[in-house]
Structures are given as structure tokens and as C-alpha cells.
Amino acid sequence: MEKQYFCDELNNVISCFHDRIMSCCSGQIGPVYYEAYKGEKIDWDAFKKIKTDAFKLLNEKDIDKSPCQGCFFLRDKKQTDIVSPVFNMINISHWTHCNCGCIYCARMLDSKGKIDTKSRKSDYYDIVPLIKQLYKQELLDRKNLVAVIQGGDISVLKEFEPMVKEFLKNGVKEFHILTNNIIYQPVIKKLMDMDKVQLFTSLDCASPDIFYKLKRVDKFKDCVNNLRKYAKGHQNPRIMVKYIVVEHLNDNIEEIDKFIDLMQDIGIKTVEFTIDNKWAMFTNLEEKPLPLHYGELYLHFKKACEEKNIIMNVWPKTEYIINKYALKCI
Numbered sequence: 241m242e243k244q245y246f247c248d249e250l251n252n253v254i255s256c257f258h259d260r261i262m263s264c265c266s267g268q269i270g271p272v273y274y275e276a277y278k279g280e281k282i283d284w285d286a287f288k289k290i291k292t293d294a295f296k297l298l299n300e301k302d303i304d305k306s307p308c309q310g311c312f313f314l315r316d317k318k319q320t321d322i323v324s325p326v327f328n329m330i331n332i333s334h335w336t337h338c339n340c341g342c343i344y345c346a347r348m349l350d351s352k353g354k355i356d357t358k359s360r361k362s363d364y365y366d367i368v369p370l371i372k373q374l375y376k377q378e379l380l381d382r383k384n385l386v387a388v389i390q391g392g393d394i395s396v397l398k399e400f401e402p403m404v405k406e407f408l409k410n411g412v413k414e415f416h417i418l419t420n421n422i423i424y425q426p427v428i429k430k431l432m433d434m435d436k437v438q439l440f441t442s443l444d445c446a447s448p449d450i451f452y453k454l455k456r457v458d459k460f461k462d463c464v465n466n467l468r469k470y471a472k473g474h475q476n477p478r479i480m481v482k483y484i485v486v487e488h489l490n491d492n493i494e495e496i497d498k499f500i501d502l503m504q505d506i507g508i509k510t511v512e513f514t515i516d517n518k519w520a521m522f523t524n525l526e527e528k529p530l531p532l533h534y535g536e537l538y539l540h541f542k543k544a545c546e547e548k549n550i551i552m553n554v555w556p557k558t559e560y561i562i563n564k565y566a567l568k569c570i
């Protein structure tokens with residue numbers, strides 16, 4: 241029998257990027273619902289058909305016509321897999337401005353590295369009217385929706401609070417909010433007290449001078465103080481702090497140890513080890529090798545977390561890359 245494939249991202253996720261509305265944020269450009277959206281009227285029948293058509297190509301015979309071909313997330317279809325009419329995860333990433341300038345920022349090309357300190361609207365489109373339409377079209381799950389707010393940074397996005405209100409009004413299970421955490425947001429603390437949010441941030445180090453080199457703003461202390469404020473009053477705060485390894489800056493065991501100690505001191509229970517997008521997405525690792533000591537750093541990070549009773553998260557793709565390109569050689 242002909243082999244069938246399935247993708248949970250395609251089934252469940254809609255991603256609203258600044259330049260297109262598409263299925264996933266896998267790093268591969270999968271099925272696209274709308275190119276270069278600028279807030280115009282959407283043909284919703286055509287929009288919905290894109291997902292159905294994309295699934296029709298997920299079989300052995302047609303896979304070479306699918307933009308999903310070769311994707312890490314593609315898997316064999318199980319009998320229980322059913323294509324859903326609704327999305328239960330929405331990624332919102334329709335703006336690029338930010339109040340810091342991380343050297344690993346995937347949006348650097350679009351934001352041109354500009355550091356914005358004042359809050360404003362997206363340069364591309366408004367998200368609140370789009371969220372309203374998606375609910376009206378019954379495309380968003382009203383019970384189990386996870387709203388992932390990622391983009392530039394929320395602290396310089398005028399629509400941040402209105403969008404949170406819109407989701408709360410229409411039904412949302414929880415928010416995943418990614419922020420550089422330079423500015424404390426009372427609305428996040430409120431959501432945290434309601435147990436409706438997981439906060440994700442990247443501190444990447446435990447030293448102000450390394451932070452400055454990584455992010456080009458002198459805000460290390462603010463970030464640490466804000467983490468303390470959010471964590472206060474929570475035995476098990478739903479906060480995940482990333483350590484993005486960047487070559488020649490924080491790619492050493494001493495900084496990792498300092499970072500884990502700091503997390504323990506603040507009361508952070510979950511951290512993530514990851515590598516910057518240069519390696520995770522934009523380099524052909526068969527041609528340009530991943531630095532081999534990344535494998536050693538990964539193992540050390542894991543051990544340090546175990547010793548301090550901190551949970552270590554790893555994105556499956558990072559784990560795959562580390563295992564394949566760094567650990568197999570140790």
C-alpha cells in the first residue's frame with residue numbers, strides 16, 4: 241500500500257509572520273496560506289482549501305510536489321490521524337521591532353538591527369482584526385487554543401494588550417509569550433496568577449558584559465530583576481529561560497555553570513539549551529561542521545541541571561543536530 245505521511249504542525253498550527261501567513265515555523269517554508277499579507281480582505285474558502293490540498297500531497301506518489309518534502313517534522317500517518325478543521329495553536333509574529341539587538345536574531349535582515357524603544361504598531365499588518373476574522377471563520381479552537389506570541393518584542397508592540405484581551409474574550413487555553421524580558425509587563429504577571437501563561441525568555445548568560453555583547457543593550461540587571469518579579473509567589477513558575485549558545489561568546493562551561501546557579505537562585509525550574517539559528521537553520525551542516533565542543537557543552541548543561549534539580553528542555557531539532565553533528569564524533 242502507498243505510504244502516507246502526516247504533519248502535526250500542518251494540522252494544528254497557523255503562523256502569522258510579518259511577510260506571510262503559513263502553516264508552521266519549522267524553518268522550512270511549508271504550505272503558505274497567504275503571501276505578503278497587508279490586512280486586505282481574505283478569500284476564506286481559498287484559504288481553507290490550502291490546508292486540505294497540502295494534506296493531499298502527503299503520500300509517496302506526490303510528496304516531491306509538496307513543500308513539506310524532506311521536512312524534519314514529517315512522519316508516517318497513523319490510522320487515528322484526522323485532519324482538523326481548526327487550529328489549536330497560533331503563532332503570532334507579525335512585527336519585527338525590538339528594544340534590543342541580539343546578534344543571533346533571525347529578524348535582523350528585516351529589522352535591519354534597529355533598536356526601538358517606543359511602542360508602535362507592526363509595519364506590516366494589524367493582528368487584532370485578523371484574530372477576529374479567524375474566530376469568525378471558526379478556524380481557531382475556542383477551548384484548546386495556545387496563542388504563541390513571539391515576533392520582535394511585546395514591549396514595543398502597541399497591539400500586545402489588545403490581542404491578549406481578544407483571545408481572552410473569544411476563548412484561549414493559554415498563552416506562550418516570548419519576550420526579551422527587558423521591560424516588566426503587569427499583564428503577564430496577571431496571566432501568570434491566572435495560570436494562563438508560560439513565559440519564554442533568553443538570558444543566554446549570567447554576566448552583564450556577555451549579555452551586552454550578545455544583545456547590544458546594557459539591560460542584564462533589568463532582565464534578572466524582572467525574572468525575580470515574575471517568579472515571586474510561584475513555587476513552580478511557568479517560566480522557561482533559554483541559553484542560546486553563541487560561538488566565542490558564551491560557549492564555555494564556566495558561563496553555563498554561572499547561568500545554572502543564577503537560575504537556581506531566582507527560582508527558575510525550567511531552562512532550555514539551544515544553539516543559534518545560524519547552525520539550527522541556515523547552515524548546511526554536511527558542508528560546514530558544527531563546532532564539536534557543542535556536544536560537550538550540551539552534556540555538561542544536562543549534568544549541571546540534574547545536579548541542581550532543574551528541568552532541561554531541548555528542541556527536538558537541536559537535539560538531533562547535536563547528536564548527529566557533535567556527539568557522534570566525541
Ligand code: SF4
Nearest residue numbers: 247264266270308311
Ligand atoms: S511537514 Fe514541515 S514544512 Fe510541512 S507543514 Fe509540517 S512542519 Fe511545516
Ligand code: SF4
Nearest residue numbers: 338341342345392420
Ligand atoms: S529579543 Fe528576539 S526579536 Fe529582539 S533582537 Fe533578540 S532575538 Fe531578535
